[in-house]
Amino acid sequence: MYYDINIKARRKTHQLFLSCALSGDDEMIRFILLQNRQGKTRLAKYYIPLEDSEKHKVEYEVHRLVVNRDPKYTNFVEFRTHKVIYRRYAGLFFSMCVDITDNELAYLECIHLFVEILDHFFSNVCELDLVFNFHKVYLILDEFILAGEIQETSKRAIIERMGELEKQE
């Protein structure tokens, strides 16, 4: 009995990706990806429920979309019913999937703010830092963005919070 209900629920959430887009008023970040030029995932955070196979597809498609774009072009690409805002730092692509009607520039700067936070935390962050400390990157991200919304935009507040967490280790 219980199992049945779960299957139904899963099916329901699986359509969320599409239906959220159609409703339009549910503005939120759908996922954040950090990928290198070869398409290896360095970090993946999903704020919407997706099946594993779907995640692979998303990561593959997003990488293909952004990797060969002319740097002169816009930093925005349409992705299915959404939009991917991406920015490249050295060999890393930071991509963020948002609503089609959202303020693209603001999210572009949101990515930059995130990188600035990482840069402060790791002092001169490089890809290697993120590779070896991915779980800390997740924690920083959780302080910055929660449930698909930007929750804190003060660099200092986030760094301080991380400091308190680090002390516990």
Add this chain to the structure above:
Amino acid sequence: MEQLKTIGRELAIGSHGGWGQSKEFLDLVKSIGEARSKAEEDRIILREVESLRRRIAEPDVPRRKMKEYIIRLVYAEMLGHDASFGYIHAVKMTHDDALPLKRTGYLAVTLFLSEDHDLIILIVNTIQKDLRSDNYLVVCAALAAVCKLINEETIPAVLPQVVDLLAHPKEAVRKKAVMALHRFYQRSPASVSHLVSNFRKRLCDNDPGVMGATLCPLFDLICADVNSYKDLVISFVGILKQVAERRLPKTYDYHQMAAPFIQIKLLKILALLGSGDKQASGHMYNVLGDIFRKCEQSSNIGNAVLYESICCVSSIHPNAKLLEAAAEATSKFLKSDSHNLKYMGVDALGRLIRINPDIAEEHQLAVIDCLEDPDDTLKRKTFELLYKMTKSTNVEVIVGRMIEYMINISDNHYKTEIASRCVELAEQFAPTNEWFIQTMNKVFEHAGDLVNVRVAHNLMRLIAEGFGEDDEGAESKLRSSAVDSYLRILGEPKLPSLFLQVICWVLGEYGTADGKYPAAYIIGKLCDVTEALLCDDTVKAYAISAILKICAFEIAEGRKVEMLPECQSLIDELSTSHSTDLQQRAYELQALLCLESQAVESVMPLDASCEDIEIDKNLTFLKDFVQQSIENGATPYIPESERSGMSNVSNFKSQYQHEASSHMLRFEAYELPRPSPAHVIPHVSVPTPIADLFPVPETTCNSETSQASKLPSVAGASSAAHGIKLHLDGVQRRWGRPTYSSSSGPSSTTSTEKTTNGVTHIDGVGSQSRDKLNESRRQQPEVSAEKQKLAASLFGGSAGKTEKKATSTQRAPKGNTRNAERPGAARSRSPETSKEKAAPSVPDLLDLGEPNPTSTTIVDPFKQLEGLVGPAPMPSPLDNSVKTSGFETPDLMAAAYTDLLPSGSSSGSLSSTTTDMYSVDKTSNTATSVPSIKKGPFPQDSLRKDARARQLGVTPTGNNPNLFKDLLG
């Protein structure tokens, strides 16, 4: 700032003490980092997953070790491998008392589990406990998990505690509690509807972070119900004013802007609240004006705020001064070299022209540049703008462009969208019926399987009804040209099914109407259609019905129908078909062939597709029968709404919600489903089955055809004779004659006449004002002739009928040159931009874009369809000149671009691998072009890090040197 850096440095040093993990794990990450291919990576991870599976199940794994295993599982999952065997261990780890372990546990479960996972119920208890913890870091960790894992069913279990946390002394907890409640609202709005006052209270929180977070749920709440929050306008305006005046702590500054992300959110909210509300908008004018004045235009974030302000201004009650400022900002966006800003500009323009369409005129060239830009994102945005500014005067050019673009894209999602937009615009603004049919043909041909069935029905109706005027001659001309074009198009391979349906229907109705083609020829063509490889049942049904009609018309005319062998074999095939519908049609055709001409004429009257069939929805003629049955003891019919079973179902959900809230959580199995209402229906007596035979029209074509096949048995042969009927219920008629189903002819006809008058009237006004503009701008520098023409046809609202035709005939060559230019598009664009720069005052193009008198006028629009099939005509000499000049000056753009960069960093940032196009804004960072100081402010840290990495064996000369590049270098 300096202090902040110190904190960061200390942290980094602390956290980097050998990266705190075992050698094994570091080796794993290293080998993954250096893996050359995806396959190699997969092999490494699979090995890792196997070893973890074994080790994690060992008894008495030390807790510290377990923590690392969990992190390694997270890593495996992140790289796309299944680690579900370890989920339970992550769940167990959330029970741990030590904070680092607990936090790792929570981090892992939020990444592993989705909100409907079975294991969630095991965590709810822990979360409840942790929300009550004295250690606020534990509470924070639990709240982060709440945001991800709590679903509709478990909300009641944690809701009271989360609400209590809104008053927690630590701002970090309050902030996360707000976000959690926001999440609850998204999951199930009803669960937190009584908590709205709490959000209002948090808006006045001392901590700007909490206030900023509160804007998220408030934005959603206001979206759902604007009117309940009008009282907050003053508060929001006050907050925005304070933010803009830099009264928030400095730490919220970002690139010299005061708390820009909070400003943006506030502007979004104000846009909602001020929309259509003059009084509320009045409060906002001042602060918006301030923002426009103060906004930093040199940084991305400044432009982001500016863009949001434009959105806000275009949404609230219009204010002339603000609109002016918004238009000015928009034009700066459009004139920018940055693609991003152009994109924002095009979007902003789309918003502003809704209020004042004249704004577009100034930016025609910039818009056309964007339209021809090789960047697809920009191009699509521009199509969106064009879609918004389509009028009857420029519809031909715009839709032409759209179709041209549509043909070349492979992305089905966008193709569907642009096809439906073409259809919408064509239906709304089509200048002539010929053009409409032509356009629809193109859409069908290239995106036929993606467009709505409704569109096909509309097209068929249009051909059937014609202009809606009493001009029989024009109507039959339209039809015969449609037939001509379709017979030609039938030669094409792989036509979409929907298009074939239309073609079959039109050929059946009008194929022989003008006597140009013999019946046998048309029948032969229809038989060919059914023999095509991909022909589905619906198309076959349309085809056989069309053959039936043609035979009927022939017989009615008294001519002998000779059965073609292929037709006979088709009938034979269909009469043994699996589809009963096709069988029925085949038998009907056979039966009809044996009838006398008079009978046939009444069964299949000529051109009767437009006649109304009256449907008596109340079934009054059955009253006597029902009465009699009831007297004989039958149970009376109970309407659906009054049945007891039904009300149960509709109440079921609310009942369930009620139960859920009173019981917190239900973990026992659910009850068996209640008896479904279907049981009630059999009790209902006589009338229903009969009613089923007169079905209320449905929206799909398939049900329509099947109805048609059902009809004969009851309603007699006459109505069945039409075979497939156009389904017109609920189809809105945008132009031409009023809707098929409308009650009476005369009244509605006059109303459409009125609207057409209205349109022409508006155009008249537009042309007057533009004529004045013409005079004022008579002497303007020349711009590329091709673009001028395009601009004139897009923006020149006053263009007369003849002019319009001229531009539309020029469309084909223009498209051709565009394709030819495409390979070198990036290059050919540059001289155009530079030209534009050379002529800062935007020239008016109306007089320059005059129609070419030598261009041919359209004789028969369907002749033009050949253009679709064959190659387009030669490009004009003008276009050639543009092209050659384009090759001469390929570096102009690059030179202009370099000039714009701050001197000193220009060459470095251009050549550096960092492809950030915003290096302009990051002057401080771009100064790092000299390699020796590349490591920025903390060279020692970097050196230390490098040394540590080398110890681990990762070297900058390894497979992936990028690993060592500073991201913000």
